[in-house]
Amino acid sequence: xxxHAHGGTHAPRLAxxxxxLAAALAAIAALSACGGGGADADRSDNSSGTMSLDTxxxxxxxxxxxSADGGTAVxxxxxxxxxxxxxxxxxxxxxxxxxxxxxxxxxxxxxxTGIAPSATLDCAGGGTATVSATGPTQAGLYNGxxxxxxxxxxxxxxxxxxxxxxxxxxxxxVSVAEVGSGSLNLDLTATALRIALxxxxxxxxxxxxxxxxxxxxxxxxxxxxRSSDLRSSQLTLTTQRNARTQTFSVTALSVQRSSTWSAGxxxxxxxxxSCTFTAALGDASYNATLTxxxxxxxxxxxxxxxxxxxxxxxxxxxxxxxSGESATLTVDEGRNGSxxxxxTVPRxxLAAAxx
Numbered sequence: 242x243x244x245h246a247h248g249g250t251h252a253p254r255l256a257x258x259x260x261x262l263a264a265a266l267a268a269i270a271a272l273s274a275c276g277g278g279g280a281d282a283d284r285s286d287n288s289s290g291t292m293s294l295d296t297x298x299x300x301x302x303x304x305x306x307x308s309a310d311g312g313t314a315v316x317x318x319x320x321x322x323x324x325x326x327x328x329x330x331x332x333x334x335x336x337x338x339x340x341x342x343x344x345x346x347x348x349x350x351x352x353x354t355g356i357a358p359s360a361t362l363d364c365a366g367g368g369t370a371t372v373s374a375t376g377p378t379q380a381g382l383y384n385g386x387x388x389x390x391x392x393x394x395x396x397x398x399x400x401x402x403x404x405x406x407x408x409x410x411x412x413x414x415v416s417v418a419e420v421g422s423g424s425l426n427l428d429l430t431a432t433a434l435r436i437a438l439x440x441x442x443x444x445x446x447x448x449x450x451x452x453x454x455x456x457x458x459x460x461x462x463x464x465x466x467r468s469s470d471l472r473s474s475q476l477t478l479t480t481q482r483n484a485r486t487q488t489f490s491v492t493a494l495s496v497q498r499s500s501t502w503s504a505g506x507x508x509x510x511x512x513x514x515s516c517t518f519t520a521a522l523g524d525a526s527y528n529a530t531l532t533x534x535x536x537x538x539x540x541x542x543x544x545x546x547x548x549x550x551x552x553x554x555x556x557x558x559x560x561x562x563x564s565g566e567s568a569t570l571t572v573d574e575g576r577n578g579s580x581x582x583x584x585t586v587p588r589x590x591l592a593a594a595x596x
Contacts, residue, residue, distance in 0.1 A: 366401025
């Protein structure tokens with residue numbers, strides 16, 4: 242009898258532990274499902290022919306983070322180029338003036354000239370860059386700024402614009418279309434332009450227009466606020482995280498960014514606009530347009546801190562909203578305005594889904 246009583250005491254406990262374990266496993270599965278990664282993560286549910294939440298989460302994560310990283314990469318590349326142009330001024334200006342003969346007449350205008358064939362410069366934070374340029378005047382090429390009509394060709398080799406800044410490799414052609422007080426308008430062509438960011442690298446290929454306005458607010462925790470506008474009809478973004486490569490072939494890009502910087506390093510950013518692309522994730526591909534609802538914000542590591550996005554596919558609308566430490570995913574099959582499925586996960590899960 243004591244033996245039977247002993248067994249009866251543990252049976253309820255065992256049942257309780259089993260139930261608790263099952264609940265824990267279900268919770269873990271719900272939190273990690275957006276991360277995808279398995280063979281089933283990138284296909285529709287076989288039973289209904291609809292898109293699974295796993296697939297929707299992966300698509301949304303890749304598109305949201307790649308678009309933000311692409312904007313940051315272009316900002317970094319342009320600022321690195323500006324730092325090189327500024328650094329090139331002191332020593333090269335003296336040599337150029339000596340070689341060309343300084344024109345001292347106030348009415349004289351130096352003829353169109355260039356940095357030819359090229360100059361190899363040390364980057365402030367490490368690495369080198371080879372620079373060649375042409376412009377309306379010799380004086381303008383060596384005044385430390387980008388001036389109207391100047392065209393630069395920069396080839397980066399592990400170049401950092403400042404200590405601790407992102408490492409830049411590849412080639413960037415810069416044509417200065419317009420210059421104002423604290424503003425500039427550039428036509429850019431990137432060739433295998435690879436920038437190492439906090440969560441991996443992103444490579445930019447193609448042409449885009451880039452406008453920027455700089456401000457230095459008083460009493461702020463940063464030393465530069467850059468508002469930039471990026472537009473392109475032919476651009477390729479290739480991300481690489483944890484040895485996995487994803488490619489986004491962009492056919493329509495129109496985004497506005499605002500980013501804060503300190504000592505040449507990005508601190509935070511916000512973005513709004515849209516991007517139409519074809520994504521190739523290695524084991525899956527899709528066509529979509531990503532649109533922000535208002536402005537989305539990002540931390541220094543590139544992860545979103547707040548905002549809402551709509552990822553429009555041919556027959557499905559995926560919604561993503563980030564607030565605090567949570568990310569909510571919704572799926573609207575048929576794009577009829579009715580939410581068919583939704584899930585809320587930790588914000589960090591969004592980053593895992595894009596790896």
